[in-house]
């Protein structure tokens with residue numbers, strides 16, 4: 001069944017997200033603990049998982065308090081990261097994804113925990129609607145989570161990299177930190193920039209996911225079809 005918006009009409013974007021989310025269910029191995037991201041597409045995956053009659057995880061590690069809430073609301077057990085520090089599968093959306101499956105994430109501000117789970121996962125499946133794939137990462141600001149007392153220092157250091165920092169007003173991350181949305185950064189070498197940003201003392205994590213790109217990308221379309229791409 002296609003998801004409906006409040007007016008009862010089928011939303012094309014939601015249908016595309018729903019298609020991608022449903023296709024990701026095939027990567028679940030029964031009885032495992034998997035990770036789930038944050039955002040509207042991850043939320044579509046939670047809905048699909050709740051209705052799924054095939055292989056199911058025993059529990060899910062949530063990338064945010066919001067995701068934990070959504071999981072519990074549909075009766076799915078939420079667990080911490082296993083003692084091994086590893087999970088077999090992580091499923092999450094993205095704001096942009098390029099041909100090498102590098103991503104920009106964090107417009108929901110959950111990218112720090114998302115990057116932990118992406119890095120802990122043996123398989124990272126990124127699920128998006130067909131507006132998200134791009135030739136090169138350029139179209140968005142880069143979210144940067146930082147320790148609040150470091151705000152002025154971090155802003156000056158990011159300026160040295162050519163960025164302009166806009167403090168996201170009133171936003172506190174699940175980790176008790178603040179966020180900049182950074183404009184004007186040169187994303188020609190995303191992995192290099194990711195390292196430069198995360199080397200700044202006081203920066204917790206940035207929204208560039210290049211050093212841990214996705215392994216599989218599932219692109220959903222409004223007609224319910226999906227395209228699956230692999231990292232090369």
Ligand code: 5RP
Pocket residue numbers: 037038039040041042092093094095104105106107108109110111114
């Ligand atoms: C949250 C994220 C999300 O994955 C990203 O913003 C995509 O969200 P949506 O699926 O709602 O478009 O990184 O921090």
